[in-house]
Amino acid sequence: MSLDGAYEDDNIFAKILRGEIPCHRIMEDDAVLAFMDAFPQSPGHCLVVPKSPARNLFDIAPDALSALITRVQTVGAAVRSALDPDGVVIMQFNGAPAGQTVFHLHFHIIPRYDGRNFAGHGQSSRGDDAELAEQARKIAAALRG
Numbered sequence: 348m349s350l351d352g353a354y355e356d357d358n359i360f361a362k363i364l365r366g367e368i369p370c371h372r373i374m375e376d377d378a379v380l381a382f383m384d385a386f387p388q389s390p391g392h393c394l395v396v397p398k399s400p401a402r403n404l405f406d407i408a409p410d411a412l413s414a415l416i417t418r419v420q421t422v423g424a425a426v427r428s429a430l431d432p433d434g435v436v437i438m439q440f441n442g443a444p445a446g447q448t449v450f451h452l453h454f455h456i457i458p459r460y461d462g463r464n465f466a467g468h469g470q471s472s473r474g475d476d477a478e479l480a481e482q483a484r485k486i487a488a489a490l491r492g
């Protein structure tokens with residue numbers, strides 16, 4: 348998948364945004380949806396996606412990107428409050444050669460814990476739904492303060 352070209356609205360995140368497939372939702376507002384990654388690289392791995400139909404970082408208007416990155420900071424802070432990680436990885440891939448697998452722009456928020464393994468990108472297993480639901484609930488509660 349090249350960096351340029353048309354946005355394709357049959358990608359998984361477009362379907363999640365339209366409510367066609369389920370997710371463990373953390374928050375939603377006019378600009379973004381945040382939800383748990385179904386294949387967490389570390390416990391608490393979540394995603395923030397813009398509502399704008401953007402394939403990657405180079406395909407979004409600056410004001411929508413500003414709104415997105417401020418939500419990444421806010422959700423990341425809630426992840427810190429809720430899960431008390433020792434570190435937080437924020438990552439984002441552009442194009443298949445860079446590791447992108449879902450072609451709707453998204454930021455990963457991945458808590459890291461001292462002494463605990465971190466699965467490589469694309470090498471994780473499907474998460475337990477009850478655990479994902481509980482993590483989403485805790486992060487959402489931290490967002491509400």
Ligand code: 5GP
Binds near residue numbers: 385386387447450
């Ligand atoms: P990318 O590889 O494009 O940076 O990240 C795509 C992410 O989407 C991966 O971390 C992958 O685990 C996650 N993912 C793939 N399919 C689903 C799904 O159906 N639901 C959710 N919540 N996450 C998914």
